[in-house]
Amino acid sequence: MMRYSGLRVIMEGLRGNTGWKPAWRDPEPKAEYDAIIIGGGGHGLATAYYLAKNHGLTNVAVLEKGYLGGGNVGRNTTIVRANYFLPGNSEFYSHSLKLWEGLEADLNYNVMHSQRGLINLFHSDGQRDAFVRRGNAMINQGDDAVLLDPDGVRDHLPYLDFDNTRFPIYGGLLHPRGGTARHDAVAWGYARGADQRGVDLIQNCEVTGLDIANGKVTGVQTARGAIRAKKVGLVVAGRSSQVAAMAGMRLPIESHVLQAFVTEGLKPVIDHVVSFGMGHFYISQSDKGGLVFGGDLDFYSSYAARGNLPMAEHVMEAAMTLMPMIGRAKVLRSWGGIMDMSPDGSPIIDKTETEGLFLNCGWCYGGFKAVPASGWCMAHLMATGQPHEVAKGYRLDRFLTGHGLMDEEGTGAQHNLH
Secondary structure, eight states, X not given: OOOOOHHHHHHHHHTTTOSOOOSSOOOOOOSEEEEEEEOOSHHHHHHHHHHHHHHOOOSEEEXXXXXXXXXXXXXXXXXXXXXXXXXXXXXXXXXXXXXXXTHHHHHTSOOOOBOOOEEEEEOSHHHHHXXXXXXXXXXXXXXXXXXXXXXXXXXXXXXXXXXXXXXXXOEEEEETTOEEOOHHHHHHHHHHHHHHTTOEEXXXXXXXXXXXXXXXXXXXXXXXXXXXXXXXXXXXXXXXXXXXXXXXXOOSXXXXXXXXXXXXXXXXXXOSEEEETTTTEEEEEOTTSOEEEEEEEEEEEOOOSSOOHHHHHHHHHHHHHHOGGXXXXXXXXXXXXXXXXXXXXXXXXXXXXXXXXXXXXXXXGGTTTTHHHHHHHHHHHHHHSSOOGGGTTOOTTHHHHOTXXXXXXXXXXXXXXX
């Protein structure tokens, strides 16, 4: 097993980098596996990794229609946080953050996890009261939260427009353990770890059908032939409704595009992740110097991995309102991720009515920060048939019964508002 270290980097540099080996194999699919994971993004790769590491299930295949990490895990703004409010979400994201904090040591891979701190700004008395409640809930969960007054925010973020009369900054909620990680490195780290434990990572292998007999899943049909399996996990984010339809399921999911933007590389200027309370705008600075930011969904259902210009304009307006200095930066590129939006803004990790078929979807805005815990809990579910303790609220039938809905944003059962 190849291990990475500073000494190894130096030695390879001295000998022309001739000693590096591929990070994972490129196997041909076998005729049968114990379990198949459909989707080679962060959640799917993490599921495969923890199936092997935690449960000893290594006869596992991850099927990806394109290349590993080419979907949402590589199309996001890289934010990691555990500042959720409602029971059910709070425990889950707290667990995820703890896994993030040990991830690099676990994978022996630098995912560039940077706990630079996250500050949610508030701009009214009502917002302040809401963040006080959220901060108390975070502390009760065992996470960290610090309430900042305007001077406290100014100490951390002196470059903001504090004199804006329309959106005055009343203060902020600081989550010191929040931060960012390198999105593609997370996918590569999990892929490498899963491969080293015997998992087959099969790229360019689109699933075209699910084989079901007598109420049980028996395998999948792919562009590279049929593959048998007794357990199949659907972990395909914005494509969840399409793949589930192969099993005759209609999911309570809408797919929407979420745009993100990055500027040219700049000298260090933004030390934290900053969220604008009045415009759904969030920003941080990458290790390469680019300002990475985003905002609202495009507000219409779509499977296009690109966004519209009106929403791009809306995001830029929010950026200029919060920090006029950003107008000096040149936007280098933008991209879109396909968000699987659930009616209550919270995810689904559950068994389906088809025996052996498992579902992981509905991540809305929370997908990247959830990657470790999502994989951990999905692996537990597939291996044991029982939900993990921190994911027991993510049942699919809550949308049928109305019991246990988790409307984290308090915006009602409308997908595009979450």
